Amino acid sequence: MINVLFSARAAQWPVYRTPLESAFDRKGLDVNLIDHTDAPETIDYLVYAPARDDDDLSVYTNLKLIQSLWAGPDRLLKNKTLTQPMARMVDPGMTQGMVDYVFGHIMRHHLEVDRFANAKPGEWLMDWAPPLPADRTVAILGIGALGMACARVAHDYGFKVIGWSRTQKEGTPFACYAGEDGLKNTLAKADIIVTLLPNTPATEGLINADTIAQMKDGAAIINPGRGQLIDDDALLAALDKGKISGATLDVFHTEPLPEQHPYWHHPNVLVTPHVASETRAVTAADVVAENIARVEQGQEALYLIDPALKY
Numbered sequence: 001m002i003n004v005l006f007s008a009r010a011a012q013w014p015v016y017r018t019p020l021e022s023a024f025d026r027k028g029l030d031v032n033l034i035d036h037t038d039a040p041e042t043i044d045y046l047v048y049a050p051a052r053d054d055d056d057l058s059v060y061t062n063l064k065l066i067q068s069l070w071a072g073p074d075r076l077l078k079n080k081t082l083t084q085p086m087a088r089m090v091d092p093g094m095t096q097g098m099v100d101y102v103f104g105h106i107m108r109h110h111l112e113v114d115r116f117a118n119a120k121p122g123e124w125l126m127d128w129a130p131p132l133p134a135d136r137t138v139a140i141l142g143i144g145a146l147g148m149a150c151a152r153v154a155h156d157y158g159f160k161v162i163g164w165s166r167t168q169k170e171g172t173p174f175a176c177y178a179g180e181d182g183l184k185n186t187l188a189k190a191d192i193i194v195t196l197l198p199n200t201p202a203t204e205g206l207i208n209a210d211t212i213a214q215m216k217d218g219a220a221i222i223n224p225g226r227g228q229l230i231d232d233d234a235l236l237a238a239l240d241k242g243k244i245s246g247a248t249l250d251v252f253h254t255e256p257l258p259e260q261h262p263y264w265h266h267p268n269v270l271v272t273p274h275v276a277s278e279t280r281a282v283t284a285a286d287v288v289a290e291n292i293a294r295v296e297q298g299q300e301a302l303y304l305i306d307p308a309l310k311y
């Protein structure tokens, strides 16, 4: 019998319980799935989306894996009691949701919808038609589980796509770059820049005055990655000057974004409240079951977070 503890907000237990039980059955796993315990030393796996940041994880002395329900590992890695291996969530349902969000907002910037949304009554802006997708370059910073899916959809639709990541990607149907020079190259060409990077010491403040200066005049930014990727003062200054034509921002240094924050009040910024995508119980349950099965068979879990790289 495998003991699996589901540790998340109370409201999530009824959402996840049946999908997890069904997924364990499909995998032939003999699981005792519980949502609380007085014997943490008996727990083999933690399915985890903590309601609080200061859980004492040291009480789970025999844990084989923490399977996070979140894609972003940054909050979890702040827990000083974390010593066990942890896998981030890569969920087809979440990926589909992120593709929807990113592609929808790429199209919004591509069609320059705000040009018309902000027009005065009677302002008949008929002397402008959007360029075709082949005339627009979309850069995706972060070609991981989510960025790769978004890049493929944008490419298949007909945009010129450039991917950028820490390690060089090969075999993609679009150009990919890595490293500092690669970033310069990417930013210089892009009309629409999507940031789907994790929040790590290496990515913090990546979009700053220097990197914005490397961008094309009038580029647009879509950030569903993490607020920490952006130096807000630098982005606001660039928006004020028109260097950046618009931004769709889903994630922020402080969430909820305070009412007085200039992003709320900027005509060229669309704020969405960290809703780009979320883990879907039914599809994520299969990922949890697959990872538990792998570890039970002595294989390495999928999507392990590297404590050194912080993602």
Ligand code: NAP
Pocket: 071, 072, 073, 089, 090, 094, 141, 142, 143, 144, 145, 146, 147, 164, 165, 166, 167, 168, 196, 197, 198, 199, 200, 202, 203, 224, 225, 226, 250, 251, 274, 275, 276, 277, 278, 311
């Ligand atoms: P992932 O699979 O780990 O991919 C991360 C990508 O970022 C990889 O391509 C990685 O490069 C690249 N990267 C990491 N550090 C880098 C660096 N220093 N320089 C250049 N590239 C770097 O993560 P994911 O599942 O795609 O998720 C990405 C992020 O999206 C999450 O961490 C989370 O912050 C965010 N997210 C937001 C929402 C929302 O609702 N707003 C929902 C889900 C996720 P390599 O490929 O070389 O490793």
